[in-house]
Amino acid sequence: MEQDIQNQNNSITAISGSLRSGSSNHHILKYLSGLVPADITFNIYDELALIPPFDPGLDNDTPPEAVTRLRGLLTTADAMIICTPEYAFGVPGQLKNMLDWLVSSSTLVEKPVALITASLGGEHAHASLLLTLGALNSNVIDGATLRISFIRSKMDSSGNITDEETKQNLKQVMKVFIETITGLNVKK
Numbered sequence: 602m603e604q605d606i607q608n609q610n611n612s613i614t615a616i617s618g619s620l621r622s623g624s625s626n627h628h629i630l631k632y633l634s635g636l637v638p639a640d641i642t643f644n645i646y647d648e649l650a651l652i653p654p655f656d657p658g659l660d661n662d663t664p665p666e667a668v669t670r671l672r673g674l675l676t677t678a679d680a681m682i683i684c685t686p687e688y689a690f691g692v693p694g695q696l697k698n699m700l701d702w703l704v705s706s707s708t709l710v711e712k713p714v715a716l717i718t719a720s721l722g723g724e725h726a727h728a729s730l731l732l733t734l735g736a737l738n739s740n741v742i743d744g745a746t747l748r749i750s751f752i753r754s755k756m757d758s759s760g761n762i763t764d765e766e767t768k769q770n771l772k773q774v775m776k777v778f779i780e781t782i783t784g785l786n787v788k789k
């Protein structure tokens with residue numbers, strides 16, 4: 602029985618706050634997927650653009666389908682990673698909109714979260730997201746947050762990360778994050 606618990610697979614849902622084709626944040630998530638051990642499932646969420654504008658009046662037992670799917674995906678996942686740029690000194694609107702849909706469902710309560718903000722500067726979006734994730738009572742893991750400035754200069758035109766320090770920082774974030782969620786799962 603104990604063996605079964607210890608072998609229980611972990612899963613991570615990763616969300617990019619950028620909808621842009623060729624997004625640096627998408628490329629970072631792909632890089633992270635290569636750091637994940639084979640026994641951990643890593644899904645990159647690809648329906649952010651389908652989430653409708655948040656409407657509390659529609660936030661009832663039958664919310665829009667894309668919202669139901671999102672909540673189901675995150676409920677099943679053991680952990681979530683957000684990797685996002687900053688727009689106009691704030692969180693990208695569609696990402697904040699998605700998080701607003703998660704308030705009433707308590708989907709992120711105690712969910713381990715890693716937060717990476719990869720942008721030109723990004724300090725405002727990073728700070729704002731930490732507040733929002735706190736409001737959602739998610740478990741932002743110490744040592745699993747990272748702000749990467751001047752991200753475009755740290756990648757080549759194919760999206761490969763060329764900056765060694767950035768790669769090391771991302772590896773460290775994933776090490777801490779995976780150790781944490783694996784440890785939490787064993788204790789379940």
Ligand SMILES: Cc1cc2nc3c(=O)[nH]c(=O)nc-3n(C[C@H](O)[C@H](O)[C@H](O)COP(=O)(O)O)c2cc1C
Binds near residue numbers: 619624626690691
């Ligand atoms: C409309 C717009 C507003 C932006 N505002 C900011 C900003 O306030 N702070 C910042 O750090 N970067 C800002 N940027 C730059 C983005 O962070 C940068 O383009 C980043 O690479 C976008 O992420 P992506 O490559 O994943 O799409 C802005 C970009 C756009 C298109």
